[in-house]
Amino acid sequence: MFTKKILTTAVATSIWATSSAFAARTDLSIGMVLEPPHLDPTAGAAAAIDEIVYANVFEGLTRIGRDGSVQTALAESWTISPDGLTYTFNLRDNAVFHDGSSLDALDVVFSLDRARGAESTNAQKALFDAIESVEAKNDDTVIVTLSRPQGSFLYNMGWGDAVIVAPETAEGNKEAPIGTGPFKFTDWAKGSSVTLESFDNYWGQAPSLETVTFRFIPDAAAATSALLAGDVQAFPNLPAPESIPAFQADPRFTVVIGSTEGETILSTNNGKPPFDNILVRRAIAHAIDRQAIIDGAMFGLGTPIGSHFAPHHPAYVELVEIYPYDPEKAKMLLDQAGFADGIKGTLKLPPPSYARRGGEIIASQLREVGIDMEIVPVEWSQWLDQVFKAKDYDLTIVSHTEPNDIGIYARDDYYFDYSNAAFNEVIAELDRSADEDRRYELFRAAQEILTEDAVNGFLFQLAKNGVWDANLEGLWENSPIQANDMTGVRWSQ
């Protein structure tokens, strides 16, 4: 009986394998809006870098899965000392870089020291600031000692900015990335496409796709045409929300509206009068009709949020109804705050359409209650200089796309200019604790404090408008981290 079952399974598997080997396609063209400036995820913040190389070309000690959880990657296992200060990572002994050299503990030591060192240009250097030392115990074991317990350490090591690179090839990774992933880089036609090919000596399960081409299509109309003409077979995040209904009605395509890590917020200068007044901020919260903004600016795609937290996260608390849309209440609060005659100020809008289109709607909603914001469109570089660095702003709209970034509210001197000792205490404890239940409790507490203080106008979670060929399987529905993981993607026919 037992043998028979195995036999049947084996035969079934081999039939399936044979038929799929004959029938299924093994190439895929994927559309992306932005071209990355280079391909080294340890030396730049551009999401487009990770969207090509994360989990495909480069891997870290750990990785973030499609559900946002921490999974094993180059470290096949690890142990944590009881005081939470020493992490011992056991590396895979069969992991190989694309240039043929094998991964050893010294590569890990090099990568982490490079990212946190004095010369580092890592865009997320803060991920590494709890590390005190990194040592190679032997070829396959790395010991990382922290200066303080850090609950998010394993998660941090799963970011694209923490991938493991080889000392011999690290400098060339911008142009010709060499990693340990299931796909190796083959070609970058600047302005046009990046091509990856499956890597024969990959340590894990070989991917089903042999060739993956990422094509850069910035124009919304062109993106729609490219899908319809079959030039690309997938657009993980289509820049044309207006054509989503047409794709939904077309049986040749699968449309999956997922969620991103992008909390889109009306950032408020908490340090500048009159916005330092909590009553004014609560009035703003009541004056905003989130659904009208989502419908008007995003063609209805997006989930309202009541705090700075992603709705798909298990620790999410529903806080949208704390400040329901209520212009009368808003006027009353302004009255109480002593601004019965209204408020004047500026609303600085960076280029993305959620900001420019959303800003127009918000400005008119605020005008209804007597808050007259002058709209000032700015370029990204101006936004970074004026708003982010110099805090020279009243209100602005921006999407914070880093995963689990509620901790930014505890940073000194961050551009919200917000400070609350109780909140900082929650984040500090969150940083220390590794126990998941306790972490979730703290996440909930943090969300509630931010809502209570109405720090910013919390608008909506950016949607991920995935459109792809109906025969394609395995693409991510949500993007818990900026990535287009191709390892599980295959053609069903």
Added chain:
Amino acid sequence: MLAYAARRLTAVLITLLAASLIVFAVLQIVPGDPARLMLGINATQDAVENLRQQLRLDDPLHIRYLTWLADMARGDFGNSYTYSVPVRELINERIMVSVPLALMALFLSTCVAIPVGIFTASRHGTATDTATMAVTQFGIAIPNFWFALLLVYIFAITLRWVPAGGFPGWQAGAGPAVQSLILPSIALALPQAAILSRITRSALLDTLREDYIRTARAKGLPAGRVLWHHALRNALIPVLTILGLQFAFLLAGTIIIENVFYLPGLGRLVFQAIQQLDLIVVQSVVTLLVAAVITVNFLVDLAYAWADPRLRSQKR
């Protein structure tokens, strides 16, 4: 002729130097820190400082200008901030798309416009003339990105004859490369052809009213010979002017069409570089385009002199 060419060439060089100075100066007052833009909002200040040093953004202005000028004279355009590869490589790749595209569009528009212009001029005042001119008016009025989308819809999505966009690169063979440039060049050529045919027609009509044409007719020359031999050559001067302007435009001003067809051309390179504050790329490409426009104008000047011998002897 040679003296004339030498005079024009000196003017070209002075213009070029002035342009490079203006381009450099304008870019220095662009707000924003390229290093911060590249590393994003979560980057620590010391990471940004490290990058500024790597990019040599802290050197004094005049040193940066003179270094850039000297390097450029040697053919070295510096390294792109964002791509960290030589700017010359980037430009070379893009020129391989932009120049063939501009030439194809110019070729198409000339092939259509000159015959149409001559044809309508020779049938001046007839219904055919009026109808053709109405069509050209339409050609000028259609926004070219809309026309491009229409072409994509018909030939790429419905008929699937050509790809909807993209450029496979010349290494993929001349066939696929040219194929991917067909729709963009048609979209670019349509308004140019419409303008050019109207110019050709009116220039020819003006010439046909001249005294020497009447004389030629009075001599008893056949109408065809008057048109082709006597009128056309003189009518070519305004046509050449427009052609020169159009080529310069097609080289530098195709950003919209490049976006619709997501072609990796020069226009998109500049557009992306501006967004990413990749100043070295912007200043090099813009200077190069200025040089191209000035060169085209210089060649047009020489062509005038060829078409109209009076210009050669004129003292300017």
